[in-house]
Amino acid sequence: MERFQFYGDLEKIVQGNGKLFLKDENELKVSFEIAKRGEEKLLFNLISSDNTDPLNLFSLMKSEQFDRIEGNDDKGRKVIVTDLLVKDSTSGTKTDSKVFVNGYAGQCRIGKKEIKEGYTANFDLFNFLFHGNQSKIEENKNGEKITRSILQLDFSDFHCRIEQTKDYSITKQLLKRQGGVLKTSTLSTKVSNQTDYDSTFEKVRKLCQLLSVARSTFINWGSCRVINTDGKVVYELHGNAQSRYFHETNLIKDLPGDTESFLKSAWLAYDKYEKVFDLRRFLYGYADTFMNSYIETRCLNIAALTESISSRWAISEGRDRFLDEKVFRKQLPKLKKGVKAILEIVFDKIKESYVYVMLSKIKGFNRRPLDWKLKRLRKEFDCPVTDDEIKRFVYNRDSLAHSSLFPEDEDNTESFLFMRHFLDRIVISVLGYSGNYFDMEIREEKSLLDN
Known part of the structure; x- marks a missing residue:
C-alpha cells in the first residue's frame, strides 16, 4: 500500500498474484493490490520482479496496451480487474529489480459468481x-x-x-x-x-x-x-x-x-415512460443541474432538459410538426425561392450571404414552438404551470440560448429559481407524483396540488 501514498487515504480491497494481460494477448506475471480512494476511485498497483522480460512493466507504462489483470488473492479467490488507466511507475534499483506501476481501474470482480436461492x-x-x-x-x-x-x-x-x-x-x-x-x-x-x-x-x-x-x-x-x-x-x-x-x-x-x-x-x-422520454439519460441530466456552476450554465441545462422532455412527448404523439414533414420538404425549394424573392424586393441591397443565412432558417418553420409543446405536456400530465409561467420560461430560455445572459428586465437569481422550480414541477408531474415537495422560489414545502 506504500506505493499508493500519493493518492490519499485508501481502503484496501484485495491483493494477490497473477498475470497482466495486454491487448495483443501477451502476458506478464505480476503481484497486485487493489484499493479504493475515499468512496469513489478504484486504484490498482502492479509489482513485477521479472525485469529481464522485454515486456516488462516499465517499458509499457506509457502505453495503452494494458487490458486486464487476472489472478488469485491470498484466500484463493479469483480476481479480475478491468479498464486500466496507468498513471505512474517506478523502476527498480541496482539491488532491487522490481517495477511498480499504478493507476485507476474501472472494475474489480472477486470470487465465483454462483447465485443460489436465499x-x-x-x-x-x-x-x-x-x-x-x-x-x-x-x-x-x-x-x-x-x-x-x-x-x-x-x-x-x-x-x-x-x-x-x-x-x-x-x-x-x-x-x-x-x-x-x-x-x-x-x-x-x-x-x-x-x-x-x-x-x-x-x-x-x-x-x-x-x-x-x-x-x-x-x-x-x-x-x-x-x-x-x-x-x-x-x-x-x-x-x-x-x-x-x-x-x-x-x-x-x-x-x-x-x-x-x-x-x-x-x-x-x-x-x-422510460422509452418515450429516454428517462435514464434525462434523469442523469436532471441531477447534473444541481451541480455548482454559473447559474446561467445551470439554466441553459434546465432549458435544454425542459425542451427535450416536451419535444419527446410531442414526437410520441406525432405532433411535433405543423405539416407532414415529407410534404413540407417537398415544397421547401418553392418556399425558399419565394422568400428569397421577397427579401430581394424589400431589401434591394441585401448581401447574398445574409440571404443564404436567412433561408437556412426556413427548415425550422415547420417545427412547433416550445410554448405549444409545453402546453401539450401540461395537458397530458396535469403539470401545475400557468400560461404566464410558460411564457416567462420561454422568454428566459430564448435570452440564455442566444446570448448566455438572462433578460435585462429579469433579476438573475429570481430567474434561476423560477426556472429551477418550473422544471421540478414538470419532472415530478411526469413521474406521477402529486404530494408535498419543496418550492425553490418561495423556499417552502407545499403540495403540488396547491399550485
Missing part, C-alpha cells in the same frame, strides 16, 4: 440521507446504544431495505459541511439465481435515479457483495462510484411517508 446482494449507496420506516438498536465499540434507521421499500417487482451505516450521523454532518461523495447506507435485496442477480442491477440503478430526483443530489451505488445463507461473502463487485459532490436541497422531504409516496408513484411511471 442469497443476498448488498449494494453500497453514496450520498443518500433519509429517515426510515423501521429502526434497529445496537451497541457501538464503546458500549453505547445507537439507533440506525432502515427504509423498507416494496414495489411490485422489487423488494429491498436500505440501512444507515454505523457512522451515519458523522457522515451526514461531513456531507452537509464539506460535500463530497461518502457511503451513507447499504441496500440489501434477495437474489435467487443468475438472471435474478443481473436484473437487480437495473432495478438498483433505477431506484438510485429516482432517489437522486427526490434528494436533488446525485445518488449511486459503488460496490456489491453477494452473501450466502451462512453469511459469507462469496462474490464482490467493486467499481468507480459514478457520483457527484453532495448537494443539500431535498425536492421531496426526507421523511419516510413522503419518500415512499414519491417512489411508489415514480416507480410505475418510470416503466411506462
Whole structure:
C-alpha cells in the first residue's frame, strides 16, 4: 500500500498474484493490490520482479496496451480487474529489480459468481440521507446504544431495505459541511439465481435515479457483495462510484411517508415512460443541474432538459410538426425561392450571404414552438404551470440560448429559481407524483396540488 501514498487515504480491497494481460494477448506475471480512494476511485498497483522480460512493466507504462489483470488473492479467490488507466511507475534499483506501476481501474470482480436461492446482494449507496420506516438498536465499540434507521421499500417487482451505516450521523454532518461523495447506507435485496442477480442491477440503478430526483443530489451505488445463507461473502463487485459532490436541497422531504409516496408513484411511471422520454439519460441530466456552476450554465441545462422532455412527448404523439414533414420538404425549394424573392424586393441591397443565412432558417418553420409543446405536456400530465409561467420560461430560455445572459428586465437569481422550480414541477408531474415537495422560489414545502 506504500506505493499508493500519493493518492490519499485508501481502503484496501484485495491483493494477490497473477498475470497482466495486454491487448495483443501477451502476458506478464505480476503481484497486485487493489484499493479504493475515499468512496469513489478504484486504484490498482502492479509489482513485477521479472525485469529481464522485454515486456516488462516499465517499458509499457506509457502505453495503452494494458487490458486486464487476472489472478488469485491470498484466500484463493479469483480476481479480475478491468479498464486500466496507468498513471505512474517506478523502476527498480541496482539491488532491487522490481517495477511498480499504478493507476485507476474501472472494475474489480472477486470470487465465483454462483447465485443460489436465499442469497443476498448488498449494494453500497453514496450520498443518500433519509429517515426510515423501521429502526434497529445496537451497541457501538464503546458500549453505547445507537439507533440506525432502515427504509423498507416494496414495489411490485422489487423488494429491498436500505440501512444507515454505523457512522451515519458523522457522515451526514461531513456531507452537509464539506460535500463530497461518502457511503451513507447499504441496500440489501434477495437474489435467487443468475438472471435474478443481473436484473437487480437495473432495478438498483433505477431506484438510485429516482432517489437522486427526490434528494436533488446525485445518488449511486459503488460496490456489491453477494452473501450466502451462512453469511459469507462469496462474490464482490467493486467499481468507480459514478457520483457527484453532495448537494443539500431535498425536492421531496426526507421523511419516510413522503419518500415512499414519491417512489411508489415514480416507480410505475418510470416503466411506462422510460422509452418515450429516454428517462435514464434525462434523469442523469436532471441531477447534473444541481451541480455548482454559473447559474446561467445551470439554466441553459434546465432549458435544454425542459425542451427535450416536451419535444419527446410531442414526437410520441406525432405532433411535433405543423405539416407532414415529407410534404413540407417537398415544397421547401418553392418556399425558399419565394422568400428569397421577397427579401430581394424589400431589401434591394441585401448581401447574398445574409440571404443564404436567412433561408437556412426556413427548415425550422415547420417545427412547433416550445410554448405549444409545453402546453401539450401540461395537458397530458396535469403539470401545475400557468400560461404566464410558460411564457416567462420561454422568454428566459430564448435570452440564455442566444446570448448566455438572462433578460435585462429579469433579476438573475429570481430567474434561476423560477426556472429551477418550473422544471421540478414538470419532472415530478411526469413521474406521477402529486404530494408535498419543496418550492425553490418561495423556499417552502407545499403540495403540488396547491399550485
